[in-house]
Amino acid sequence: MLSMIPRLIGHRGAKESAPENTLASIREAAAQGAAWIEFDVMLTRDGVPVVIHDDTLDRTTDGHGPMNVVDHAALKRLDAGSWFDSRFAGERVPDLTEVLDLARSLTLGINVEVKPFPGQEEETAATVISFLQRYWPDNGRLLVSSFEVPSLETVRRLAPALPLGYLLWDPPADWAAIAGRLRADTLNVDQERQTARSVAEYRATGRPVLAYTVNDAGRAAELFSWGVSAVFTDAPGRLQREMGAM
Numbered sequence: 001m002l003s004m005i006p007r008l009i010g011h012r013g014a015k016e017s018a019p020e021n022t023l024a025s026i027r028e029a030a031a032q033g034a035a036w037i038e039f040d041v042m043l044t045r046d047g048v049p050v051v052i053h054d055d056t057l058d059r060t061t062d063g064h065g066p067m068n069v070v071d072h073a074a075l076k077r078l079d080a081g082s083w084f085d086s087r088f089a090g091e092r093v094p095d096l097t098e099v100l101d102l103a104r105s106l107t108l109g110i111n112v113e114v115k116p117f118p119g120q121e122e123e124t125a126a127t128v129i130s131f132l133q134r135y136w137p138d139n140g141r142l143l144v145s146s147f148e149v150p151s152l153e154t155v156r157r158l159a160p161a162l163p164l165g166y167l168l169w170d171p172p173a174d175w176a177a178i179a180g181r182l183r184a185d186t187l188n189v190d191q192e193r194q195t196a197r198s199v200a201e202y203r204a205t206g207r208p209v210l211a212y213t214v215n216d217a218g219r220a221a222e223l224f225s226w227g228v229s230a231v232f233t234d235a236p237g238r239l240q241r242e243m244g245a246m
Contacts, residue, residue, distance in 0.1 A: 005143070005186075005229060008236045009111060010034035011213050012053065016235040019084035020060060021051045022091045026102055032237025036109035036141075038212075041096055041128050042117055048072040049096040049127050052080075055117055059083070061093060068117040096128070100135045109141035111165065111232075114151040125154035129162070139163060145188050152182050165210065169193070176205055186210050191223060191231065199226040217242035 013025025014032055021039050029037050040053040045068055057063035057070065061078040072095075081091025094102075103110050112132065116124035128144065136142060145165030146152050155164060166184040168175060170193075179187060187202045191211040202209045208229035214220045217239055220231050233239045 005109070005208065005210070006035040007224070007230050008034065008240060009210070009230055009232045010037040010236045011232040011234050012039055013037055014234065014236055016215065016238070019081045019088050019091055021053055021094070022080055022088070023094050023098060023102055024081065024088055024091050026099065026106070026108070029236055030106040030108060032235075033240060034108070034236040036111060037103065038111040038113060038232050039099060040113045040115040041124065042067050042115050043120055043124050043127060044072040044075055045069055046071045047123075047127065049124070049131055050075060051094045051096060051099050053115060066117070068120070096131050097135055100131070104136070109143075110136070111143040111145055113167070114144065114146040114148065114155070116146075116148060116151055121148045121150040122154045125151040126158060129155055129158045132162075133159065143186060145186075149178060149182070152184070156182055179205060179207065186229075188212060188232075191219065194223065194226070194228075196226045199223070199228055203227050215239065217245075 010029030012020035014029035015025055018025040018028040026037055039051050041049050042052055044050055056066050061080045063078040075093055080093045081088025114125045114128050139162055143163045143165050144155050145167050147167040152164060163185045164182060165186040165188045166179050166182060167188045169190045186208045188210045191214050199209055210230045211223050211228045212232040214231035214233050215235055220243060223231060
């Protein structure tokens with residue numbers, strides 16, 4: 001059963017202040033007061049679930065090429081921090097188990113986005129569920145989300161009671177039917193595409209609406225006034241302060 005989700009969720013940790021999807025970013029989110037974080041999970045060539053967003057290594061590491069051809073040992077040798085700031089030199093792409101251990105030690109809730117390399121939608125979801133069932137027993141502080149319907153179908157089949165978030169960017173015409181078939185617990189939507197009307201349509205399904213990615217306090221206030229339940233933000237501490245000053 002999904003417990004109360006806080007209004008602000010750290011996006012890839014606190015990626016305004018630290019390199020995204022790293023242990024440093026997660027620590028920073030907790031230091032800024034975030035109660036929940038969101039992060040992305042993909043598989044290495046040899047099937048190890050790791051926390052990284054892109055299909056390629058180039059943007060957030062000193063490696064190059066697609067994720068699906070690098071094995072775990074080679075990935076762990078890459079620097080995932082220097083691109084952001086020299087203070088983070090030597091930061092690594094973390095394993096899912098490392099992130100779960102850290103989040104648990106910091107008493108953080110987690111939104112795990114299944115972010116499969118194309119063609120690995122079912123395999124990635126199944127691996128994530130296997131690890132969550134072993135290392136994260138608290139479903140009340142857990143949401144698993146994905147843009148990929150095959151991934152969500154796999155999650156629902158393997159973990160019928162697990163809280164599920166249906167990620168939407170450009171919603172298909174039958175999005176509501178898909179959400180119903182998946183028994184999605186939340187609808188996670190692109191904030192830039194939202195209006196009061198669109199939020200009302202999502203909320204009419206009876207599901208909480210979570211909006212990504214919101215770094216402006218005025219926009220966050222507007223979304224909340226429309227009935228959005230939570231926003232993903234790169235700057236949980238700053239946004240909290242700025243909203244408190246409004």
